[in-house]
Amino acid sequence: MFERLPRLDAAVDRAAGPITRFLHRRLGITADQVTWASFGVTIVAAAVIARGHLYAGLALMAVGQALDHFDGAIARESGSASLAGARLDTAVDRLSEAAIFFGMVAAGLVSLKLALLAFTAILLLTSVSERSRLDPGCKRFVLYLGPWVAYPILFEVIFAVNLIAYVIGLLIVDIHFQRRMDALGGDLDTVASRAAESEAEERQPLPAPRSA
Amino acid sequence: MTIVTHVLATTLGVKLFHLHGRSVVLAYLFGVAVDIDHFIKLPYFLRSVGLRNKRGYYWRSSLQEPVALLWIIPLSIFLGTVVPVAFFIVHLAMDYAVRYEKMPWYPYSAVVTRGWLTRIPDAVKEGVLLAVLICSNVFLVWTRR
Numbered sequence: 001m002f003e004r005l006p007r008l009d010a011a012v013d014r015a016a017g018p019i020t021r022f023l024h025r026r027l028g029i030t031a032d033q034v035t036w037a038s039f040g041v042t043i044v045a046a047a048v049i050a051r052g053h054l055y056a057g058l059a060l061m062a063v064g065q066a067l068d069h070f071d072g073a074i075a076r077e078s079g080s081a082s083l084a085g086a087r088l089d090t091a092v093d094r095l096s097e098a099a100i101f102f103g104m105v106a107a108g109l110v111s112l113k114l115a116l117l118a119f120t121a122i123l124l125l126t127s128v129s130e131r132s133r134l135d136p137g138c139k140r141f142v143l144y145l146g147p148w149v150a151y152p153i154l155f156e157v158i159f160a161v162n163l164i165a166y167v168i169g170l171l172i173v174d175i176h177f178q179r180r181m182d183a184l185g186g187d188l189d190t191v192a193s194r195a196a197e198s199e200a201e202e203r204q205p206l207p208a209p210r211s212a
Numbered sequence: 213m214t215i216v217t218h219v220l221a222t223t224l225g226v227k228l229f230h231l232h233g234r235s236v237v238l239a240y241l242f243g244v245a246v247d248i249d250h251f252i253k254l255p256y257f258l259r260s261v262g263l264r265n266k267r268g269y270y271w272r273s274s275l276q277e278p279v280a281l282l283w284i285i286p287l288s289i290f291l292g293t294v295v296p297v298a299f300f301i302v303h304l305a306m307d308y309a310v311r312y313e314k315m316p317w318y319p320y321s322a323v324v325t326r327g328w329l330t331r332i333p334d335a336v337k338e339g340v341l342l343a344v345l346i347c348s349n350v351f352l353v354w355t356r357r
Contacts, residue, residue: 113289117286117289117290120286121283121286124282124283124286127320128319131319156290159286159290163283163286163287166283167275167283170273170274170275170279170280170319171249171252171273171274171275173274173318173319174249174273174274174275174318174319175252175256177318177319178253178256178270178273179256181270182256182259182260185260187268188266188267188268188269188270189268189312189313190313191270191313192270192313192314192315192324193313193324196315196318196322196323196324197322199322200322
């Protein structure tokens with residue numbers, strides 16, 4: 001939940017330790033099961049918001065986000081944390097945001113155009129955040145401010161923050177690539193293609209071991 | 213292309229389409245100021261090449277590649293104007309007429325291209341375009357006096 005704030009993440013892990021151990025050791029619940037349970041609760045939250053019950057929907061969304069913390073905690077507790085698990089978690093997070101956003105559109109809290117733009121900005125940021133390590137986390141959390149700030153303004157904030165973070169993220173990835181080109185040196189006229197080749201070689205998966 | 217050519221092309225567009233206020237700011241932002249990434253690359257150039265006059269350094273970034281349309285199009289929709297997209301495409305079209313290496317879709321694709329009209333020397337393309345832009349700007353100013 002707080003991957004970008006490791007100290008806070010560790011503190012929440014410690015506080016929720018007994019619940020995590022109970023869920024995993026006593027009930028045998030896996031991280032992926034918690035991920036999908038969190039998604040289910042969020043879908044219900046989106047439906048409740050769409051029916052016009054904003055506060056009940058926000059409360060359910062909070063339950064979904066709290067559950068979302070436990071999938072990572074269980075994965076760490078059971079030693080099953082993996083890149084595939086983290087990617088599933090990210091994909092489910094995006095689906096959850098889509099559901100909540102469209103619940104709010106259905107409730108007439110925000111226009112479809114603004115919800116689509118905010119969601120597009122979040123998707124763009126997600127597409128580079130693994131490489132740029134930049135994600136300000138300005139997504140569903142902002143929606144809890146709804147009772148005090150108008151939703152169109154909150155969606156504009158989500159759009160702006162994520163779009164700016166995306167542009168900065170692209171530049172961070174570019175700077176990593178520039179360092180690669182500078183390290184390669186040689187003919188400057190062909191350095192981009194040589195650096196692209198070396199990067200592609202590094203990203204290729206290792207060949208699978210042959211069976212006897 | 214040089215900054216002068218980009219300024220002339222943007223100025224021509226601003227005059228041609230009678231842009232005012234915020235649209236003028238957006239036109240110069242996306243027609244000229246996207247070149248700001250050269251300043252971001254400057255420390256790396258100085259570290260790698262130093263103060264020598266060495267041509268061919270990779271000054272580009274995704275800020276002025278087609279991949280930037282992924283954020284410029286949503287921004288244009290948000291602002292309710294085509295000015296950012298239109299002036300950015302003009303900027304791109306001019307840069308892609310120069311023969312140095314470019315990575316249009318990085319970091320999503322490692323494809324490298326040299327753009328178009330690669331058989332014509334860069335100096336000829338830049339010279340012709342510069343002359344056309346100067347004449348067009350002067351013509352517009354003269355006819356609208």
